[in-house]
Every structure is written in structure tokens, then in C-alpha cells.
Amino acid sequence: MSTLPPARTYNQEHIARKYTPGKRRMSIYWTWSYPWESQRDPAAMENRFSTMTEVRTVLWPNYETPEWSAAQFLQGIAGTLELFHRSTLSFQRIAGEATGHPVAVFQRIDQAGFKLPIDERILADTDTLMVFGLDHILSEQEAAPEEVAAIREWLKREGTCLLLAPHHDVGFTDDLEQRQMEYRHHRDALVPRQQRFGQYTRSLMKALDIPVHNMWGLRPALVKGTKEIAPLTAFRDIDKLGLLKNVPTLNFHPHLPHYELTTKDTKSVHLLARQPIDRDRPHPFTEAGNTEFNCLLWMPPNQQRVGDIVLVDSTNFTTLFGGTDSLANFWRNLALMK
Template structure:
């Protein structure tokens, strides 16, 4: 046998059953749940203008020459919508590495319906060896994803366990109006040619919010402000006095994603939700939300344990766990803080 090459990464595995991780005091076991039907998203008609992902060919055209390297060629990488979905998976690898190093446990990754057609609901097979569950709401509303009653019951039971945390991460809701003029204004505000005039996400996470009585909904797709004189994202408006978990310690900024959701508080019960951070909005580009007088949007929310729920609930956009739109030291520190949360 030839000598081992220390520079080689570990071998990659695929399409295998999850191996449960043993509990280690003080070391969180983190799992990611992509709440989409991969086949449904990947097979959307390319004749459809709205409410679909871009193909990877479209990504290459818009971001040329960023992906004109051999590993992204048709001989090696999927060129349709499926390739774009795989970009999301690849872009989460940095988070998985940082979280794995911080906890000593590999990050488990699940999909609601995967490439091979296997369905995996959130149940005890996921929750039994998970302390922090990240639910990424990148499912198109038109795909009709929603948590089943058994899933809600399993999550509620799991949240009674001490030191659990669910991160509910709805994505943006762009163009939620029949008014084409407003859709165009939203489009020009975020400025991303890969996002259509209407792109509505997160049916699954919305169903979780409703079932868990969380008075929040994801709205809009807002472009963050730039720091003065730069093309870097403006610092967060952080409320450190409320940040009992230290999530924002040494975290001045999140990701410069061009279309981030506002987590709007709705109804009469807003005291159960703590707004830990807001993001300044790019006011140089008109938008209905800023026309109404808003200059920031809610980007990090916390629901501390209450009643029979011993676990924490957080809300933050899923793109803050990827490197598709950058990956700063500040973002990596946020990942470490979440992984080590006590």
C-alpha cells in the first residue's frame, strides 16, 4: 500500500444511511435539513419565468468567468437547475467544517426529498442524535412543502429536551403582488439578474412557524446597505443586552446576500420573540418596504425557552450558513458561536 498523502481530503460518501452520533456533554450534534423536494425544484420547466431556480448554465453566463474552471465543466458538473442546487450543498461545506471542528461531531445533512427520490421527514431518526437542527427553507412555495402533524409532534417533543435548539430559516419572498410595477421595483432593488420578478420560498418553514405559534413571517428580498465608501456589507444593528447566548459576540456582520428576508413580527404576541439584530437596508435603491419608512430589517430572532419548551428557537436566513455570497471571519465566528451555544 502506498504511503498516505496528508494533503488529500477525506473520501466522499453518498447515498448511505445516517450513522447516529453519540452524545458528548457540552458538544452539540448539529444537523441540516433542506426542506425541499430536490426533484421538484430540479425539474421545473425552463419555459417558466418565475418561481424557479436558475440553471447552472444561467449562473455561469451571469457570473462569467467565475465558474469557467474544469470542476464546473459539463464533463464534471450538472448544468441544469440541479447544478444550482448542488452549489448550495457545496457552499455549506465551510459551515460544516467549522461546526465539526467546534463540536467534535460531523454535521449530518438531510433532504426532505433527495436526488434519489427518498423522502425523509423530520422524525426521531433525525432528532434522536441532534442537539441543534437547522431547517433551511429554500423550497419554492409552489412545491407545497409543509410539515405533517407527526413531524410537528416530534419537534415539539424534542424541544422539551434540555439544550436543544431549532434554527428555522425561511428565505426571501420576492414579488408577492400582482402589480408588475412593484415586482420590477423589487427586482431593481435587489439587483440580482438570476432572481426572477417573483420568487417565493419557504412553505415548509412557514408551516413550522404556524404550528409552533411563532408570530413571525418572512417577507421581501432586501438588499443590505454598504459600509460607507465600500462595497462591503454595513454592520449589523445588534442588541447585545438581549443576546444571552452570545451569538453575536465578535460578529459585526453577516453575509452580503442581495435579497434577504425581513422576519416580520405579526399579531399581538410579540413579547415572546427577541429581535437580536437588524440589518441596514440599501436606501439608494427604492423599495416598498423603505418607502413605508423602514431603514432596517429583522435578521436574527430568538425565542428563549418558555412553558414546556426547554429548547431555544432561532430565526436567521439560510444563506448565512453558505459561502455563495462570501465567507468572512465574522460569519465564521457566528458559526462557532452557534455551534458552542450553551
């Protein structure tokens, strides 16, 4: 039997997956315009992804083997976008093994310039839709009314789950000293002093009456004396979906968003987990007295929908910053969710 990995395909029309009782069909939707993001001016100081050359410089010598060279891999911003795609392959494999269905991957505007809004072409064969909010606010990606209507109708279908993953909002102020404080807190040289994400997911949250706002870019605390991320403060008694079963920690990432609740209605949205914050360096959020940030939320079904809504950051589905057994358990729990 061949030990070679399967052949890879690209730029083909999606083949619908047949419904199988108890087996979720999962889909990733990257909210970005790949052309807009990849063609940002590398001289711009803010609100852009790093080029692959910058990644190689900062993380040297991690990417100094031939497969990452200019002869084989894109060296501009497009290369970094491809790193994101590659980083979800482990999740796709584990979820595919758990469900028996391949994880479909869509982009709002892809490399070839095809625009794909969220409509029946995506929703018809999807049970769990994962909306990865990594579009820069400047690109002005907004959910159209037709998309909102399609998602509302889809959420009336039994067994659906909408996972929203708006990323961080670093340096949203005009105060340059505060931007520098945020930068020194997260300590990631690849993140500019201002990097604002999530306009598409924000527009969806507003349209769907989801009382959550993504803020900041916070560095998780580590277990003292180690490089291991500190355990979650988990509220397992209200975790009716079982997302946190055998999940003491999520993924380490130096700048994770705080999912601020904009309502006091604890029945409509449940906080399932908080993440302790690294307090070695100051940040406006910790200076205000906070020691943890909201990292996992669940909105149970209501009178308008039978589907669930989950909020958790997209970096928890990537391996760019490592991976653990706990994270793999989280992926399986989501894939096998009843």
C-alpha cells in the same frame, strides 16, 4: 501524510452520533423536494432556481474552469442545487471542529427520491436542528402533524435548539410594477420577478406558534465607498445565547428576508439584530419608512419547551456570496451555544 481531501460518500444511511456532554450535534435539513426543484421547466419565468448555465452566464468568468464544465458538473437546475450543498461545507467544517461531531445533512426529498420527514430518525441524535427553508411555495411542502408533534416533544429535551431559516418572498404581489421595483432594488439577474420561498417553514412556524412571517427580498447596505456590508444594529444586551459575540456583520446577500413580527409580545420573541437596507434604489418596504430589516430573532424557553428557537436566513451559512471572520465567529457561537 496525505494532503488529499477525504473521500466523499453519498446515498448511505445516517450513522447516529453519540451524545457528548457540552458538544452539540448539529443537523441541516433542506426543506425542498430535490426532484421537483431540479426538474422545473427552464422556460418558466418565475418561481424556480437558475440553471447552472444561467449562473455561468451571469457570473462569467467565475465558473469557466474545467471543474464546472458539463463533463464534470451538472449544468441544469440540479447544478445550482449542488452549489448550495457545496456552499455550506465551510460552515460544516468549522462547526465540526468546534463540536467534535460531523454536521449531518438531510433533504426532505433527495436526489434518489427518498422522502425523509422530520422524525426521530433525525431528532434522536440532533441537538441543533437547522431547517433551511428553500422550498418554492408552489411545491407545496408542508409540515405534517406527526412532524410538528415530534419537534414539540424534542424541544422538551434539555439542550435543544431549533433554527428556522425561511428565505425571501420576492414579488408576492400581482402588481407587475411593484415586482419590477423589487427586482431593480435587489439587482440580482438570477432571481426572477417572482420567487416565493418557505412554505414548509411557514407551516412549522404556524403550528409551533412562532409569531414570525418571512417577507420581501432586501439588499443590505454597504459601508459607503466600499464593498463591505454595513454593520448590524445589534441588541447585545439581550443576546443571552452569545450568538453575536465578535459578530459585527453577517453575510452579504442581495435579497434577504425581513422577519416580520406578528406579535407585540417582546417576552416570547426577542429581536437580536437588524440589518441596514441599501436605499440607493426604491423598494416598497423602504418607501413605507423602513431603513432596516429584522435578521436575527430568538425565542427563549417557555412553559411548553426547554429548547431555544432561533430565526436567521440560511444564506448566512453559505459561502456563495463570500465569507468573513465575523461570519465564522457566528458559526462558532451557534455551535458552542450553551
